Amino acid sequence: MTRQKILITGASSGLGAGMARAFAARGRDLALCARRVDRLDELKAELSRRHPNITVAVAALDVNDHDQVPKVFAELSDELGGIDRIIVNAGIGKGAVLGSGKLWANKATIETNLVSALVQTETALEMFKAAGAGHLVLISSVLGNKGVPGVKAAYAASKAGVTSLGESLRAEYASGPIRVTVVEPGYIESEMTGKSNTTMLMVDNETGVRHMVNAIERESGRAVVPGWPWIPLVALLKVLPPRFTKPFA
Structure with a gap:
């Protein structure tokens, strides 16, 4: 099934912008939202120039303004004439060692x-129930599989929660009509990973996004991407004693 009309949150940079470019190249119509509207406008202009036959709608959205989420999703849906797939991608990588006095960073x-x-x-589930079908994609992380020490502790915990939420929904909608995919990227070049100073097994944005989009298009239930080397590394990560997870932090 082709999901023609795709909404992506956190689409102004990084993996969100990368996915927008990849889906635009496949001829999909896009609803893009993020806090930084200037970047969204630039991305819309780029995509419209490269792919003049697609429709690109953009809107400002801070996902922490919870009352705005359903309003913006509805407005974008109206502009595109419906939404077939929603990719919950918006996220941040702030963090501090737990107990270091920087609660604000971990809380955020x-x-x-x-x-x-x-x-x-x-919001996505309400929209898809009203429409009778849809594909929900949750962008988690390989770090959602194991707690790690240091500044990424809260990030790993947040992504473990996203993965668990997705797994619950996969069970809830095992027979449809809503499809649920949990994507767990490894270290892929983005604005967020650039700030983390992580270089271990990093792949470029285009390569990483290609693997993500392929998994999303297959509507895989759960996908670790890129598969190599992250599928075996995730298996190892799950069984490592906590004291040996520091290299992933």
Whole structure:
């Protein structure tokens, strides 16, 4: 099934913008939202120039403004004439060592990555139930499979919550009509990973996004991407004693 009309949150940069480019190249119509409207406008102009036959709608949205999520989703749906797939992608990578006195950073990560993902998920499900079908995609992380020490502790916890939420929904809608996919990217070049100073097994944005989009298009239930080397590494990560997970932090 071709999901022609796709909504992506956090689409102004990184993986969100990368997915927008990849889906535009496949001829899909896009609803893109993020806080930074200037970047969305630039992306819309780029995509419209490269792919003049698609429709691109953009809207400002801070996913932490929970009352705005259903309003913006509805407006974008009206502009595109419906939404077939919603990709819950917006997230941040702030963090500090737990107990270091920087609660604000860890709290912001949990609120943006998990609580706001829940709000987007609830909104998406209501829309898909009204439409009779749809594809919900939750962007998690390989770090959702194991707690890690240091500054990524809250981030790993937030993504573990996203993965668990997705798994619950996969069970809830095992027979349809709503499809649910949980994508767990490894380290892919983006604005977020650039700030983290992580270079271990990093792949470029285009390569990483290609693997993500392929998994989304297959409507895989759960996908670790890129598969190599992250599928075996995730299997290893799950069984490692906590004290040995520091290299992933």
